[in-house]
Amino acid sequence: MRERQRHSLKDVARKADVSVATVSRYLNGTLDLPARTRARIDGAVASLGYRPNPHARRLSLGRSDTIALVVPDIANPFFARLSAAMERAAAARGQMVTLHATRSCHDREVAVLELAAENLVDGVVFLTHHATGPEIAERLNHFPRAVVLDEDVPGVTAPRLMCDNELGGFLAGRHLYGAGHRKVAYIGGGGELFSTAARLNGLRRGMDGLDATRCYVGEHAARSGRSLARRFLDERDGETAIFVGSDELLLGVLEVFRDAGILVPHDVSLVSFDDVRSLHLFDPPITAVAQPVDTLGRRAVELLLDGAWDDPEFRRTTELLPVHLIDRGSVGPPTGSGQKETGPSPLHSQHGDTS
Numbered sequence: 001m002r003e004r005q006r007h008s009l010k011d012v013a014r015k016a017d018v019s020v021a022t023v024s025r026y027l028n029g030t031l032d033l034p035a036r037t038r039a040r041i042d043g044a045v046a047s048l049g050y051r052p053n054p055h056a057r058r059l060s061l062g063r064s065d066t067i068a069l070v071v072p073d074i075a076n077p078f079f080a081r082l083s084a085a086m087e088r089a090a091a092a093r094g095q096m097v098t099l100h101a102t103r104s105c106h107d108r109e110v111a112v113l114e115l116a117a118e119n120l121v122d123g124v125v126f127l128t129h130h131a132t133g134p135e136i137a138e139r140l141n142h143f144p145r146a147v148v149l150d151e152d153v154p155g156v157t158a159p160r161l162m163c164d165n166e167l168g169g170f171l172a173g174r175h176l177y178g179a180g181h182r183k184v185a186y187i188g189g190g191g192e193l194f195s196t197a198a199r200l201n202g203l204r205r206g207m208d209g210l211d212a213t214r215c216y217v218g219e220h221a222a223r224s225g226r227s228l229a230r231r232f233l234d235e236r237d238g239e240t241a242i243f244v245g246s247d248e249l250l251l252g253v254l255e256v257f258r259d260a261g262i263l264v265p266h267d268v269s270l271v272s273f274d275d276v277r278s279l280h281l282f283d284p285p286i287t288a289v290a291q292p293v294d295t296l297g298r299r300a301v302e303l304l305l306d307g308a309w310d311d312p313e314f315r316r317t318t319e320l321l322p323v324h325l326i327d328r329g330s331v332g333p334p335t336g337s338g339q340k341e342t343g344p345s346p347l348h349s350q351h352g353d354t355s
Contacts, residue, residue, distance in 0.1 A: 007048040007050045008050075009024060009050075011044075011048055011050070012044045012048060016040040016041045016044040018040070022037075027045075065096060066095065066096045066098055066119065066122060067086070067090055067095055067097050067121060067122060067124070067125065067301065067304060068098050068100060068116035068123070069083060069086055069097050069100065069125045070100045070102060070109065070116075070125065070126045070127060070128075071099070071100070071101055071102070071127045072101070072127060073104075073129075074099065076248060077247070077248075077277060078291070079127070081276055081293045081294070082127075082293050082297045083099055085293060085298055086298070088298075089297060089298040093301065093305055095122070095305070098119070098121070100116070104128055104129045104130045104219075106130075106132070106136070109136055110135055110136070110139065113126075113139040116143075117139070122304070122305075123143065123145035123146065123147070123305070124140070124143050124146045124147075125146075125147045125149050125300045126146060126148055126149065127148075127149045128151055129151060129189060129220055130192075130193075131193065132153050132154070136156075137154065137156045140153065140156045141156060141158070143158075145304050145309055147161055147300050147304055148160045148161070149296065150195075151193060151195055152193075152194035157316065158315055159307065159315060159317045159318070160318040161296065161303060161321070162318065162319070162321070163296065163320065163322075163323050164322055165194075165195045165198035165199045165202065166199065166202035166205075167322065168202060168291075168323045169201065169202025169205075170202035170203070171206065171289055171325040172199075172202075172206060172271040172273070172289055173203040173206020173207040173243070174206035175271060175287065175325055175331060176206070176207065176241045176243070176271060176331060177206060177207045177210075179241075179269065179331050179332065179333055181240050181269060181334050183238045183239045183241075184203070184210075184239060185212060185214040185215070185239045185241070185242045185243075186199070186212040186214070186215045186243050186245070187217075187225065187229065187232065187242055187249055188200075188215070188217055188244070188245025188249065189219065189249075190217055190218070190219070191217040195245075196245065199243070199245060199273065200215065203243055213238070214235065216228040216232060220246040220248050221248050221249070222248055222249070222251040223252060224252060225244070225248065225249035225251060225252020225253045225256075226252035226255055226256050227252075229252060229253040229255075229257065240268065240334035241268060241269035241270070241271070241331070242268060242269075242270055242271075243271050244270060244271065244272045246274050247273075247275065247279065250279075250286065251277075254282070265329070265331055265332035269331040269332055269334070270287070270330040271287050271325075272286050272287070272289070273288065273289045274289075274290075275291065276291070280328060282330075285328035285329045285330065286329075287326065287328045287331045288325070289325050289326075290326055291323055292321050292322070292323065296321060299321070303319075
């Protein structure tokens with residue numbers, strides 16, 4: 001079957017015996033024409049089967065109706081849920097979302113921001129899980145509208161939208177302190193991240209001024225949780241609880257604890273941060289600081305489309321969304337000594353599927 005020919009705006013103009021500009025403005029609804037001229041153009045469009053290029057048409061009107069969302073990892077449930085929330089909010093406003101995954105790789109972050117600029121997106125929402133260099137800030141500052149979400153990017157003149165990480169640390173610390181824990185470790189993301197510093201500061205306040213006795217930081221991934229949990233068990237000296245910085249890290253921690261025969265909360269109490277996994281189905285259910293992921297996605301779209309972008313003060317704002325703690329079954333009194341075991345531990349399986 002022969003492929004049907006795709007006709008251009010120029011073909012319509014030639015058949016209707018008018019200029020290309022006249023056809024373009026008429027189809028865009030910005031030009032009023034006599035009835036006879038309108039009929040010729042409508043007839044030409046119908047006979048040629050002309051279909052306007054919606055992307056080109058939007059650009060001709062000075063907009064793309066597209067938002068670029070840049071995330072580290074679309075397989076991570078936090079980013080997947082955030083992306084879905086943004087897409088729903090954008091669709092309700094007649095906008096499309098283009099999704100770009102960077103794996104927190106600097107070169108990929110640069111590349112996707114350059115691509116978004118070439119596509120003349122109406123705005124960009126940027127997330128990262130590592131300390132960024134000045135090149136990222138420089139490229140973000142070229143966008144007329146950009147929102148930094150979840151983690152800070154130093155040097156960007158754009159509004160920040162984050163959950164209240166310090167409040168999350170405070171809630172976890174207060175809950176553990178109230179259960180009797182006085183030596184608590186932290187397993188989280190990179191030590192250079194804004195979120196890590198804020199959560200540790202909150203944890204200290206919640207623990208009545210006590211700092212985390214040990215801090216283990218890496219990537220927000222299960223593999224990192226496994227390696228950090230092994231280090232914790234090797235170096236453990238009295239710690240009876242852990243505040244874990246993400247559900248992805250938690251999966252690795254639970255896997256190592258299962259293999260080592262560590263029972264939660266009998267041997268170690270746990271509090272996670274995120275609550276995007278089905279933590280209520282774990283055995284025991286995991287106490288967590290829940291982030292308002294859906295609200296983060298919706299609010300990012302609102303800031304991009306409704307923000308006071310002509311106001312320099314707006315571009316310097318930081319908006320914090322509240323978090324809350326969900327008390328489940330993974331925190332108990334510090335019944336164990338928390339000391340290193342001198343002999344092999346019996347193998348227990350206290351957790352459900354955490355793969």
